[in-house]
Amino acid sequence: MDTPRANPLYSQWLTVAKARGQKLALRELASGREWSFADLHELAKTAPPSPPLLHSTTRGLNFVLDVLRSWRDGTVLLPDDGSGMAPPPQAALGRDLCHLKITSGSGGVRRCVMFRAEQLAADADNIVATMGLRADWPNLGVISLAHSYGFSNLVLPLLLHGIPLILAPSPLPEMVRRAAEGYPDLTLAGVPALWRAWHEARVIPPDVRLAISAGAPLPLALERAVFDVAGLKIHNFYGSSECGGIAYDGTCTPRPDDSSVGSPMHHVDVALCEDGCLQVRSRAVGETYWPDGDDTLAAGCFQTSDLAELRDGQVYLRGRLGDQINVAGRKVSPATIERALREHGAVKDCLVFGIPSSDADRTDAIIACVATDGPGDSNEMKQFLLGKLPGWQIPRGWWFVESLGVNTRGKTPRAEWRRKYLGQRPPDPLPR
Numbered sequence: 005m006d007t008p009r010a011n012p013l014y015s016q017w018l019t020v021a022k023a024r025g026q027k028l029a030l031r032e033l034a035s036g037r038e039w040s041f042a043d044l045h046e047l048a049k050t051a052p053p054s055p056p057l058l059h060s061t062t063r064g065l066n067f068v069l070d071v072l073r074s075w076r077d078g079t080v081l082l083p084d085d086g087s088g089m090a091p092p093p094q095a096a097l098g099r100d101l102c103h104l105k106i107t108s109g110s111g112g113v114r115r116c117v118m119f120r121a122e123q124l125a126a127d128a129d130n131i132v133a134t135m136g137l138r139a140d141w142p143n144l145g146v147i148s149l150a151h152s153y154g155f156s157n158l159v160l161p162l163l164l165h166g167i168p169l170i171l172a173p174s175p176l177p178e179m180v181r182r183a184a185e186g187y188p189d190l191t192l193a194g195v196p197a198l199w200r201a202w203h204e205a206r207v208i209p210p211d212v213r214l215a216i217s218a219g220a221p222l223p224l225a226l227e228r229a230v231f232d233v234a235g236l237k238i239h240n241f242y243g244s245s246e247c248g249g250i251a252y253d254g255t256c257t258p259r260p261d262d263s264s265v266g267s268p269m270h271h272v273d274v275a276l277c278e279d280g281c282l283q284v285r286s287r288a289v290g291e292t293y294w295p296d297g298d299d300t301l302a303a304g305c306f307q308t309s310d311l312a313e314l315r316d317g318q319v320y321l322r323g324r325l326g327d328q329i330n331v332a333g334r335k336v337s338p339a340t341i342e343r344a345l346r347e348h349g350a351v352k353d354c355l356v357f358g359i360p361s362s363d364a365d366r367t368d369a370i371i372a373c374v375a376t377d378g379p380g381d382s383n384e385m386k387q388f389l390l391g392k393l394p395g396w397q398i399p400r401g402w403w404f405v406e407s408l409g410v411n412t413r414g415k416t417p418r419a420e421w422r423r424k425y426l427g428q429r430p431p432d433p434l435p436r
Contacts, residue, residue, distance in 0.1 A: 011102050013121045014075035017163050021045040024166045028142070032064050033183045034173035039065065041166065048072035054079045059091045060150075064171055067149050071159060075121075080104060082116070083150035089114055092294045101291065105152050105245045116294040117246050117301070126271070127248030127288035128160035133270040134252050135239070137161050141189045141213050142168035146175040146198065152245040153218050157193050167191075177205035184209035195219040196226060197410045199238060200352075203230050210234075216241050220410070221321070221339070223346050223353075224262030231258050240265055242319065247306040248288040250274065251319040262343060263320045274312075274319060281325055282312040311337060327418060329358035330367045336397050338418065341370065344392040348385060350376045353408045356399065357422045372399035373408065373421050380404030401425075 024041035031038035039047070047065075051073040059082045060070040067083070074081040082091050082104040089106055103119040131137065143161065147154040161167040170190075172183035175198050184190055191214040194202070199217055202208045208215075208230065215230075218241035227238050240253040242265035251274070253259060253266030268274050272286040284306045293301055300307040311322040323337025338356035345354045353375045358368035374380055382402035389398050403425055 011075040011078045011121050013102070013125060013164065014072070016125065017048075017072065017075065018045070020164065020166045024139075027139075027166075028168045029162065029166075030065060030068060030168070031170045032173075033171060033179070034064070037065075044068065044072070048076060051076075053077055054081075056080065056094050057082060057091055057097060059084060061086070063149070068159065068162070071163065074102070078102070082106075083155060089116070092116060096294055104294070105155070105290070107245045115296070117290040118292055118294060119290045123248075123288050123290060124156075124160060125164060126286065127156050128164045130269045130271055130286070130288060131156055131249050132161055132165050132167070134249065134254070135214065135216065135241075137165065137167050137191060137214070138189075139166050139168065141191045142170050142187060144180070144183055144187075144190050144192045144209070144212075145169050145171045146180060146183075147193060147195065147219075152248070153193070153241075153243065156243070156248050157216070157218075157241075175201075177202055177207040181207045181209065184211060187211060189213045192216070193218070193241075195410065196222050199230065200226055203233070206233075208234050208236060212236060215239060218243060221262065224259060225346060227262070228258045242266065242321070244284075244306065244308060246290050246301050246308075247284045247286060250282075250284055261320065262346075263322065263339070265319050265321055267317050268319065274314065276312060276314060277307055279325060280311045280322075282308045282310050282319070282321075284308065327357070329356075329370055331358075331370065331396050332367060334396060336370075341372070341389070341393065341397055341399065344389055345372065345374065345385070347392070348388050350378060350380075351385075352377060355408060355418055355421050357418050357425075359401075359422065359426060369401060370397070370399040371401040371403065371422075371425055373403045373405060373425065375405050375408050 021041045026040045026042055029039055029041040029044050047069055051069050054073045054077045057080045058074045061084050062070055080097050080101050100120050101118050102121045103124055104116045107115050143158050145158045149159050158169055162169045170183055172179045188211055190212050192212045193216040196217055215236050215238045217238050222240045230236055230238055237256055242251045243249040249269040251266045251268050275283045277283050285304055289304045289306050309325045311325055313320040323339035327338050328335045341356040342354050345351050351374055355373045357371055359371055361369040386398055
């Protein structure tokens with residue numbers, strides 16, 4: 005029987021599949037195969053029944069079919085690309101839920117966020133309307149479909165708005181170049197580390213009409229370099245697993261300030277809490293957390309831990325509340341120091357964090373972990389920063405590395421590098 009039992013998202017998919025028919029829906033470069041919307045419709049009709057909680061670890065076509073059969077049967081989908089987190093028991097799932105997202109754990113704990121169908125649909129609507137995603141500009145997919153970013157920007161637009169998806173087997177420069185061949189107009193969503201790699205390899209496809217970066221702060225120097233060399237504006241996108249898209253930089257030229265993440269998305273309202281953190285309200289905000297809910301996510305409102313400033317209709321991020329470094333009673337966000345460091349021509353990437361200071365009066369010592377194009381010179385970097393920051397904000401410890409790397413979500417985990425630094429820290433005290 006070709007009708008959904010519970011999930012209204014399947015009804016919307018049927019409308020899209022009928023309207024788009026034989027037009028291209030999905031292409032996999034790895035297999036060399038492609039499917040029309042009618043093909044996906046037939047495959048979804050005959051896919052095996054899904055269990056009450058479908059814990060999907062599949063990729064590509066099979067993942068898309070897992071989404072559709074979950075919608076078809078009115079069950080709950082948990083996409084997972086190897087987090088190792090155990091799924092909730094069936095008893096923990098409310099009857100109106102249809103989807104779970106696993107958070108990145110950037111706040112220290114990985115949790116599931118529970119969603120109803122209308123919340124997923126609202127996020128997709130906001131993204132398509134704000135970014136101007138188009139059916140004649142297929143999405144070139146290189147990011148994980150299981151993560152919130154890929155799911156909301158690639159999978160939902162495909163199934164709910166008929167926007168085709170071209171899947172590359174990996175984000176390596178040569179794979180991206182090959183996947184883009186034959187398409188006159190494309191949308192490419194990546195993370196800053198990928199945009200840097202593609203830019204340095206000079207393989208950003210010339211037919212990319214819409215370039216999006218999310219998952220981590222987009223360095224202004226990188227945005228400007230890509231604009232100068234390729235004439236392509238990378239649009240910074242800020243969102244969260246808990247609520248989907250929050251803000252988007254829709255301007256046509258590079259931002260003047262890399263702390264700006266753009267304007268609030270369509271149908272998203274933002275405000276500041278008493279502690280200076282950003283509060284988000286929209287129809288796309290998830291229900292609650294599992295295993296332990298809390299009042300930061302409830303009733304259509306998500307209170308982030310991101311310190312922010314709202315000015316002239318723009319959202320400016322000022323770091324995370326829990327990352328603040330306390331130096332003799334004065335607090336500074338690592339993001340403030342990182343932004344200044346990234347203006348140095350030799351700095352490819354950097355992370356700043358605090359560690360307990362041997363000087364009791366200071367409370368924390370500031371450490372800079374820096375990836376450079378050549379040998380790092382801490383004295384030269386200190387002098388550079390003194391022209392931009394007050395002396396008390398200058399790092400006292402320096403660690404030069406080849407690369408900071410990123411995790412599967414495109415993030416560079418600050419806590420992980422802090423642990424690494426403490427594990428290899430030399431016995432000599434930090435300079436005063």
